[in-house]
Amino acid sequence: MRKLSMCTALCSLVLCGMLNAEESMSMNAADKAMYAEMLENNPAAMDVAEGEDMFNSLIGKDAYAKVLGVKVKDLPKTIAGFPRMVKVAGKVVTLSQSLQMAAADRGHPVPKLESNEMIKMTAHVKSLANGLETNIDVKADKQMKEMAVLGQHVFEERRGGRGLSCNSCHSPDIVGSRLRMQALPDLGAKETASAATWPAYRMTQSVMVTFDKRMQQCMKNALLAELPLGSKEMVALEVYVTNKGKGNTMQIPGLKR
Ligand code: HEC
Structure with missing residues (x-):
């Protein structure tokens, strides 16, 4: 039943894609070489370095740890657990939102979530947890429990002109099949390590x-x-998808197609 309705929604997209020769669907040799080269030398490393300077001048580790209510030495493992409940906010926030709070706390102008400054600072701060496993705890408190439930709802809700949900393309029974030559990624898998690898450099968008x-x-x-970024639904979605890949190793900045 479920398969059937998925087919109606996706048949023109996915099934047609699957008719292409396997050969033409995978990365060609030149793309593979470029990917390997960029892995060695991720172009986003520069952004992360700029983010470090911005973070140090706008906030700094001491002030950030204070807002989170933790010791400076515990910052990495705290960072590996976002989105999380932050007491002074009284709600579950993303790492970027916690940086906004810290900037406000210091009396500085608050960078917008979509600003380059915020993207770079977020990447730097997340990278402080590189090598640790993501440790989001969706049972930590009632706020996290609520957000995980809402996030699952948002993930599975069919919307829009084609009646698709995130689950239409990212459910366990369809991941691995292809949509217009692209494999549909399992957002929880070790190889995708989804939440643990963003911010990432997107090669297709430079x-x-x-x-x-x-x-x-x-x-x-x-x-x-x-x-919208920062909306309750978006934060909840991030909670839900991050939890799918709980335990994956943080590796910021990632490198993606
Ligand atoms: C029509 C199919 C489709 C739908 C619907 C869809 N996605 Fe995707 N998604 C994809 C494909 C294909 C990719 C991989 C593209 C690529 O290779 O760059 C992807 C990639 C992603 C990634 C990046 C994975 C990684 O770490 O590399 C995330 C995160 C994601 N999707 C989340 C979502 C969420 C959340 C929703 C619902 C709001 C959603 N997707 C809806 C097809 C879909």
């Missing part, structure tokens, strides 16, 4: 993109109305 922005790009492609 720019570093944050996790929530990447999800917005999927909404746009699938004709779902884009949820």
